[in-house]
Amino acid sequence: xxxxxxxxxxxKKPGSSVKVSCKASGGTFSSYAISWVRQAPGQGLEWxxxxxxxxxxxxxxxxxxxxxxxxxDESTSTAxxxxxxxRSEDTAVYYCARGxxxxxxxxxxxxxxGTLVTVSS
Amino acid sequence: xxxxxxPASVSGSPGQSITISCTGTSSDVxxxxxxxxxQQHPGKAPKLxxxxxxxRPSGVSNRFSGSKSGNTAxxxxxxxxxxxxxxxxxCSYAGSSTTVVFGGGTxxxxx
Numbered sequence: 001x002x003x004x005x006x007x008x009x010x011x012k013k014p015g016s017s018v019k020v021s022c023k024a025s026g027g028t029f030s031s032y033a034i035s036w037v038r039q040a041p042g043q044g045l046e047w048x049x050x051x052x053x054x055x056x057x058x059x060x061x062x063x064x065x066x067x068x069x070x071x072x073d074e075s076t077s078t079a080x081x082x083x084x085x086x087r088s089e090d091t092a093v094y095y096c097a098r099g100x101x102x103x104x105x106x107x108x109x110x111x112x113x114g115t116l117v118t119v120s121s
Numbered sequence: 122x123x124x125x126x127x128p129a130s131v132s133g134s135p136g137q138s139i140t141i142s143c144t145g146t147s148s149d150v151x152x153x154x155x156x157x158x159x160q161q162h163p164g165k166a167p168k169l170x171x172x173x174x175x176x177r178p179s180g181v182s183n184r185f186s187g188s189k190s191g192n193t194a195x196x197x198x199x200x201x202x203x204x205x206x207x208x209x210x211x212c213s214y215a216g217s218s219t220t221v222v223f224g225g226g227t228x229x230x231x232x
Binding site (some may be wrong): 035037044045046047049050059061062095097100105106107108109111112113114 | 155157159161166167168172173178212218221224225
């Protein structure tokens with residue numbers, strides 16, 4: 001069974017960066033896209049970007065261009081999302097999610113448990 | 122502001138059917154049969170309910186169905202049950218530059 005296990009909660013100062021990890025198990029890592037989706041408190045889901053490990057190039061939502069970096073380490077089946085220049089509005093639960101089929105980025109069949117990132121001075 | 126428009130809330134009684142709409146544009150919902158729907162209970166990760174407009178993943182009840190007409194996709198839940206009470210989000214592929222967009226979410230209340 002596929003599992004995505006994310007790193008623990010973080011508290012960050014405004015202006016700093018955060019890096020969240022997502023370790024996959026139970027499936028073939030390289031050929032399935034990993035996306036990052038965030039959810040601010042009481043708000044909806046927001047797609048930030050995604051990557052297909054075997055290709056190595058990430059796509060980012062325009063809103064986050066220049067501030068987010070998504071990478072993977074195929075040797076450990078782990079994806080990473082780094083968000084820089086943090087502000088209070090970035091306080092949210094960040095989810096990683098796997099693409100539903102090989103090389104597909106448009107829907108997500110497995111999700112991580114979520115990582116709460118709190119940005120506060 | 123979310124890219125796809127959903128009603129903020131819908132409600133229905135047990136056994137009834139409800140439909141949640143998801144309106145996009147000709148650049149996303151209208152151009153691709155790549156609409157998916159997710160159910161989210163409080164404090165939990167989203168769960169895939171429908172993909173490619175109307176396909177159900179293994180294990181999802183056949184009470185859940187999806188459709189699309191023009192720029193609007195819909196999720197229908199028949200035979201409402203108490204455990205269906207949750208937030209529902211639509212999602213659409215939007216081309217290689219924008220890639221994926223979500224709706225704002227709809228809170229379903231089972232009366």
